Amino acid sequence: MKATVPITAASLKKACAQCNLLELCLPFGMTDTELDRLDELISARRKIKRQQPLYRTGSPFEAIYAIRTGSFKTDVLLEDGREQVTGFQMTGEILGLDGISNEIHSCNAIALEDSEVCVIVYAKLEELAREVEGLQHQFHKVMSREIVRDHGVMMLLGSMRAEERLAAFLLNMSQRFTARGFSPAEFHLRMTREEIGSYLGLKLETVSRAFSRFQEEGLVIVQQKYIRIINGEGLKKLIQHQAAR
Amino acid sequence: MKATVPITAASLKKACAQCNLLELCLPFGMTDTELDRLDELISARRKIKRQQPLYRTGSPFEAIYAIRTGSFKTDVLLEDGREQVTGFQMTGEILGLDGISNEIHSCNAIALEDSEVCVIVYAKLEELAREVEGLQHQFHKVMSREIVRDHGVMMLLGSMRAEERLAAFLLNMSQRFTARGFSPAEFHLRMTREEIGSYLGLKLETVSRAFSRFQEEGLVIVQQKYIRIINGEGLKKLIQHQAAR
DNA sequence: TTCCATGGTTGACCCATGTCAACCAAAAAA
DNA sequence: TTTTTTGGTTGACATGGGTCAACCATGGAA
Numbered sequence: 009m010k011a012t013v014p015i016t017a018a019s020l021k022k023a024c025a026q027c028n029l030l031e032l033c034l035p036f037g038m039t040d041t042e043l044d045r046l047d048e049l050i051s052a053r054r055k056i057k058r059q060q061p062l063y064r065t066g067s068p069f070e071a072i073y074a075i076r077t078g079s080f081k082t083d084v085l086l087e088d089g090r091e092q093v094t095g096f097q098m099t100g101e102i103l104g105l106d107g108i109s110n111e112i113h114s115c116n117a118i119a120l121e122d123s124e125v126c127v128i129v130y131a132k133l134e135e136l137a138r139e140v141e142g143l144q145h146q147f148h149k150v151m152s153r154e155i156v157r158d159h160g161v162m163m164l165l166g167s168m169r170a171e172e173r174l175a176a177f178l179l180n181m182s183q184r185f186t187a188r189g190f191s192p193a194e195f196h197l198r199m200t201r202e203e204i205g206s207y208l209g210l211k212l213e214t215v216s217r218a219f220s221r222f223q224e225e226g227l228v229i230v231q232q233k234y235i236r237i238i239n240g241e242g243l244k245k246l247i248q249h250q251a252a253r
Numbered sequence: 254m255k256a257t258v259p260i261t262a263a264s265l266k267k268a269c270a271q272c273n274l275l276e277l278c279l280p281f282g283m284t285d286t287e288l289d290r291l292d293e294l295i296s297a298r299r300k301i302k303r304q305q306p307l308y309r310t311g312s313p314f315e316a317i318y319a320i321r322t323g324s325f326k327t328d329v330l331l332e333d334g335r336e337q338v339t340g341f342q343m344t345g346e347i348l349g350l351d352g353i354s355n356e357i358h359s360c361n362a363i364a365l366e367d368s369e370v371c372v373i374v375y376a377k378l379e380e381l382a383r384e385v386e387g388l389q390h391q392f393h394k395v396m397s398r399e400i401v402r403d404h405g406v407m408m409l410l411g412s413m414r415a416e417e418r419l420a421a422f423l424l425n426m427s428q429r430f431t432a433r434g435f436s437p438a439e440f441h442l443r444m445t446r447e448e449i450g451s452y453l454g455l456k457l458e459t460v461s462r463a464f465s466r467f468q469e470e471g472l473v474i475v476q477q478k479y480i481r482i483i484n485g486e487g488l489k490k491l492i493q494h495q496a497a498r
Numbered sequence: 499t500t501c502c503a504t505g506g507t508t509g510a511c512c513c514a515t516g517t518c519a520a521c522c523a524a525a526a527a528a
Numbered sequence: 529t530t531t532t533t534t535g536g537t538t539g540a541c542a543t544g545g546g547t548c549a550a551c552c553a554t555g556g557a558a
Binding site: 086087091093105106107108114115141145148151154155156161162163165167206209 | 327329350379382390393396403405407408411412454
Binding site: 445446447457458460461462464465477478 | 534535536537538
């Protein structure tokens with residue numbers, strides 16, 4: 009909690025109502041009158057430096073977080089050091105839902121770049137959700153969406169081959185950048201090959217080779233973390249038509 | 254909805270308060286006074302025959318379900334026919350949370366044996382959760398637990414080798430049977446090798462071979478779906494000490 | 499500017515798991 | 529009962545992706 013910046017009432021007034029991430033974040037779909045009530049919800053903002061944790065496995069759960077700027081990864085570690093990246097999160101997305109079940113976080117959330125989050129104290133969220141129907145509903149949707157997303161990742165990990173996984177990953181990133189007003193075809197990845205590999209259940213060499221093959225086939229242009237999608241349809245076909253494994 | 258059995262007020266009065274699955278199900282941890290209010294929540298029960306769907310991908314979402322008897326699998330299908338089993342559910346566990354996000358179910362829920370569920374109309378649940386704090390809290394915990402569980406499966410799929418996955422699966426089943434008052438060491442699996450394989454991201458032959466190897470090593474006794482765990486510690490060690498892959 | 503550290507690429511080789519096929523066992527159907 | 533179907537086991541072989549190693553590129557530090 010060290011880097012938490014408590015914010016004056018003035019600066020956070022209309023925190024959500026004025027935020028340009030409204031459409032992507034927890035308050036999506038709420039009415040204006042409902043939105044006004046959200047001002048009570050954001051108690052503070054917090055800046056996290058690149059590579060620093062927002063929270064760690066085992067730390068007590070007291071808040072969830074909405075990403076204002078930057079991006080994160082979440083991961084789970086095994087005793088023997090193996091790491092499984094369980095997700096990459098971008099602006100407007102919610103972190104910390106894993107903590108509700110046991111009042112302890114069950115994964116690490118690490119900033120991929122210097123980032124800022126809105127701190128949503130969970131007790132306050134529950135309280136407000138009981139009064140504001142739209143907030144309750146949206147919060148449930150956010151949790152459900154996370155479950156659906158996780159099922160998609162299981163599909164990736166359990167049933168797809170290396171190139172399909174990477175193609176699905178790129179299309180997913182593209183779609184999320186698009187939703188944030190960036191180009192669907194051109195973006196900078198914030199994570200390393202190793203982190204992509206961990207997420208996709210592959211070794212970094214395999215990720216690197218798949219990128220190279222995509223480039224050879226004219227599907228994308230890759231320059232380290234810079235990605236340009238040349239043939240998005242080709243990537244989609246790769247996923248659909250590839251033989252079962 | 255065809256097989257839904259609307260139940261008379263009398264028969265469902267105290268539906269939850271009297272249910273012996275209380276400790277495993279949604280109402281866990283609620284106070285007695287809170288529990289009394291749950292009677293309004295269970296609108297009907299529904300019987301599902303083995304192999305029949307409780308709901309399907311794409312069907313409109315209107316309720317979640319608590320399993321009273323029997324068990325289910327949930328799966329996601331790709332256009333090309335590939336199946337990913339995303340989970341196996343036992344008594345007291347909640348099905349249908351995937352539907353909240355888009356008001357459409359995003360997976361299939363199939364009965365592994367003749368089963369019965371309590372139908373919890375979602376609109377009613379939200380309504381009641383706004384009034385009954387304990388219900389709200391428990392519901393959030395159930396969703397969060399599902400997210401944490403899914404992360405565990407990602408760990409399995411992304412970072413563990415075949416035998417580790419199966420060992421983790423067996424230990425998980427054992428633990429869940431135990432929680433339901435059955436033997437930790439002896440149980441009947443309700444799913445086929447193919448379904449286990451799909452869940453674990455393996456082919457059924459690989460599952461079968463891993464079972465055989467466990468048996469050779471004296472860790473378990475396997476007779477088709479009947480499992481007897483001889484050396485649970487051995488299974489645990491298998492997961493912890495196996496070299497990274 | 500040069501140096502160093504980190505991250506990325508590529509090649510050669512290997513092994514865990516997939517594929518294909520035969521056969522067996524149990525349960526369901528006739 | 530016998531027959532059929534479905535599910536499970538096992539073997540032989542193939543291959544996708546892992547492992548190990550060398551090298552390259554980039555960006556930050558000095």
